[in-house]
Amino acid sequence: MEKNRNKQIILATVLISYFLIILSNSVIFTGIVDIQHELSLSTKTLSWVSNSYSLTFGGLLLLSGRLSDIFPKKIVFSVGIIIFGITSLLVGIANTGTLLILARAVQGIGASIIAPTSLALLLDTFDGMERTKAIALYGATAGIGSSVGLVLGGLFASLWTWRIGFLINFPLAAVLLVIVFKYVTSKTSKQAISIDYWGSILSILAVASLLYAMTADNNQIIFLIIGVILLAVFVILESRIVKLS
Known part of the structure; x- marks a missing residue:
């Protein structure tokens, strides 16, 4: 019974972390006008708010997945959450375009670690039909998260500020980190893998x-x-x- 409860907690942790990645992009899309006006960014500079994140996320995705094959997934996943949480806070309090773009670039690094490692955690935690259902939920989170993320991002931008969409990531990341250290077990590959x-x-x-x-x-x-x-x-x-x- 306890083992099953731990599995569900890990599943929830993985899905929430994945949702936060999607939400961060959605907030940028919905709050782009407010960001440009508030920080007085040119159109070309504004494009790098998204470009910087996409570059590091896409460019380091395979490398991060490789690292999770070599080092304990619990540690790699935790590092990703820490990076993502701290940089989300920096994005939320950024008062210049330079700080915002740099924070977004490092946030992309954190997201590139979370994405493949979270899926690897599901594969380590579940077997058989349970694994199939877990992966299905993981895939559904991408689609649902994109839609819900746009709605939430729009609400944050219109009712409060676009910064809320990033500031909430920091406490949520802290909670996820505690859960990871409590419920996730470390597994290390015994194979020699080049990076x-x-x-x-x-x-x-x-x-x-x-x-x-x-x-x-x-x-x-x-x-x-x-x-x-x-x-x-x-x-x-x-x-x-x-x-x-």
Whole structure:
């Protein structure tokens, strides 16, 4: 009975953490006008509020999943929650565009850790039909969370402030962290697994340079060349890794 209760608590923790990731993006979408007005951001600068998060989240997703295969998932997941919670607070209190963009970039790192590790925790916790149901709920959270997140984000932005959507992440992350340490058990892979740090870094820098070349007011050609070079180096590096494997 107690084992089943622990499983349900872990499931709830995973689903809530995943929902918070989706909510953070939804709040940006619904509060974008207020953010621009409140922080006096240009249209090009405003685009980096979303770009910075997407770059780190997408660029580090595979790396974070790899880390959860090597190190105890409980520790990796906890680190993701800590990063996400603290940076959500920084986003919520940001008074400049620079701080907001930097906080969003680091928040993306936390989200990239939470997303794959939370799914891995479900696979470790559940078996058989229970695992199938848990993964189905996990997938449904993405769809439901996107819709509900937009509604909540709109309410926060219209009734109070867009900052609420990020500030509430901090206490929720603290609660989730306590639950993780109490109910989640650590499991470590015994296999020797290599980690492609450089591939993740190069992919982020390459895409960031290309995006900046498209949005910058000057030096577009320089950043375009840098982006193309970094992208070429990334392709060469990854092709060598594939051959060695």
